[in-house]
Amino acid sequence: MINDVSVIGLGKLGGTMAGCLASRGFNVIGVDVSEKAVNALNAGHTPAQETGLDELIQANKQRLRATLSHEDAILNSDLSFVIVPTPSDERGAFTIQYAAYAFEAIGKALAKRETYHTVVLTSTVLPGATRYGLLPILEKFSGKQCGKDFGLCYSPEFIALGTVIRDFLNPDFYLVGEFDERSGAALESVNSRVALNQAPSKRMSIENAELAKLSVNSFVTLKISYANMLADLCERIPGGDVDVVSDAIGMDKRIGRRYLTGGFGYGGPCFPRDNVALNFIGKHVGASTPLLEVNDNYNRTISPRFVDKLMPFLRKGATVAILGLAYKPLSHVIEESAGIYLCLALANKGFRVMGFDPLAREEATAALHMHALVSDSLKACLQDAECIFVTTPDEMFTSLKPEDFLQGRESVTVVDFWRCLPDTVLTHPNIQYVPVGRCMSDHASIEKLRGLWDGAID
Numbered sequence: 001m002i003n004d005v006s007v008i009g010l011g012k013l014g015g016t017m018a019g020c021l022a023s024r025g026f027n028v029i030g031v032d033v034s035e036k037a038v039n040a041l042n043a044g045h046t047p048a049q050e051t052g053l054d055e056l057i058q059a060n061k062q063r064l065r066a067t068l069s070h071e072d073a074i075l076n077s078d079l080s081f082v083i084v085p086t087p088s089d090e091r092g093a094f095t096i097q098y099a100a101y102a103f104e105a106i107g108k109a110l111a112k113r114e115t116y117h118t119v120v121l122t123s124t125v126l127p128g129a130t131r132y133g134l135l136p137i138l139e140k141f142s143g144k145q146c147g148k149d150f151g152l153c154y155s156p157e158f159i160a161l162g163t164v165i166r167d168f169l170n171p172d173f174y175l176v177g178e179f180d181e182r183s184g185a186a187l188e189s190v191n192s193r194v195a196l197n198q199a200p201s202k203r204m205s206i207e208n209a210e211l212a213k214l215s216v217n218s219f220v221t222l223k224i225s226y227a228n229m230l231a232d233l234c235e236r237i238p239g240g241d242v243d244v245v246s247d248a249i250g251m252d253k254r255i256g257r258r259y260l261t262g263g264f265g266y267g268g269p270c271f272p273r274d275n276v277a278l279n280f281i282g283k284h285v286g287a288s289t290p291l292l293e294v295n296d297n298y299n300r301t302i303s304p305r306f307v308d309k310l311m312p313f314l315r316k317g318a319t320v321a322i323l324g325l326a327y328k329p330l331s332h333v334i335e336e337s338a339g340i341y342l343c344l345a346l347a348n349k350g351f352r353v354m355g356f357d358p359l360a361r362e363e364a365t366a367a368l369h370m371h372a373l374v375s376d377s378l379k380a381c382l383q384d385a386e387c388i389f390v391t392t393p394d395e396m397f398t399s400l401k402p403e404d405f406l407q408g409r410e411s412v413t414v415v416d417f418w419r420c421l422p423d424t425v426l427t428h429p430n431i432q433y434v435p436v437g438r439c440m441s442d443h444a445s446i447e448k449l450r451g452l453w454d455g456a457i458d
């Protein structure tokens, strides 16, 4: 039975995996090239920000230690998870240079090991990367043979930042790409003791697992874009309301309600790039993948499209406030954030843009330098704003009262991307409330529809 595992790469995902594995009784050795991350874990603290992780690590620190040495980890554990960065390159493909460096160090350590060890790659990679890019590195530097002296799996996680602990311990399923039966069995024996929910395992070839990982994220982005398209349609149909339509179609088991809330574009460190990478590999192998390209374009142009659509509500050169700069609530991550893109699109049109986010202030300040001011406080952000855009349903924003928006002014416009503000704001006589995804002008939309039937009755 495997009791000793390593986690190589103690970042947003790996750091949380280390804490979760320890909480399920495994002795965990964490490895990172960053001394800061190693010291943090050894001091019983989280190496990367994630909700609840500091407490989890504190509670399980007797089963956790960290080191800068890959060799220490490989020699003292029987299975290792590798979760190092795989950044996108200019073509949209994932690079493997960090993984290659880790695999070289692991290979050198395997050369010194006398017993079998299973290496599990968790980082997101393109189909073919594990077998044709990384396995040769392991064999070269270990001088050993995969399947005989050591095992290899590709097994990604399906987690969302902010809920990584819950997602990791309660997966819908385990995706296990295995080099051979023995490698997959070793991983499955660990997984079966990690999941709190007896999640089933899908075992398959490494390449099918690499493809499945990208497909899951890409499919979800298509669903999100579909919901955003529905929201746009609803705004132009008399009485149209995207929540009413989504609640209905979500009842159909083939569709389901999750990720069908129309609002704003998708962002973050996984969804956009996974979609792009799947398109890259599709093109590379000669498959026809136009849906992926259309989806990416649709999502990337969502912020400028909103600015064009909302121009009638905005005074030229006005001060506008964007509440929500991270790609979602409870996160400090601004990668591919629709809120950041909205700031840039508004600044581009000559508006004075103020931004606020409860967690992402530092990151947003750097990204918006010269384009928008990021406020220290919500109050300061709202101070001069004639129009306020609520881009994430953060509790800090949904609990705002009409007087918080008005700040003593006679009137303000509030654009609510998620229709998440309370009725007191919606109905306030001095607030022009603009809910994305709901029809605001029945008259104009009726005229437009009526035009279709002109002449139907002679």
Ligand SMILES: NC(=O)c1ccc[n+]([C@@H]2O[C@H](COP(=O)([O-])OP(=O)(O)OC[C@H]3O[C@@H](n4cnc5c(N)ncnc54)[C@H](O)[C@@H]3O)[C@@H](O)[C@H]2O)c1
Residues within 6 Å of the ligand: 008, 009, 010, 011, 012, 013, 014, 031, 032, 033, 034, 037, 048, 083, 084, 085, 086, 098, 099, 101, 102, 122, 123, 124, 125, 156, 157, 158, 159, 160, 161, 269, 270
């Ligand atoms: N963050 C997510 O939501 C998420 C979700 C699913 C998959 N992933 C994938 O997981 C991988 C890691 O993502 P992340 O967000 O945790 O990245 P991250 O940048 O937060 O962390 C990566 C860590 O790996 C360390 N590292 C780099 N090279 C190393 C080496 N050779 N040996 C040991 N440590 C090394 C870094 O110092 C860093 O601490 C990526 O492939 C990503 O696509 C991330």
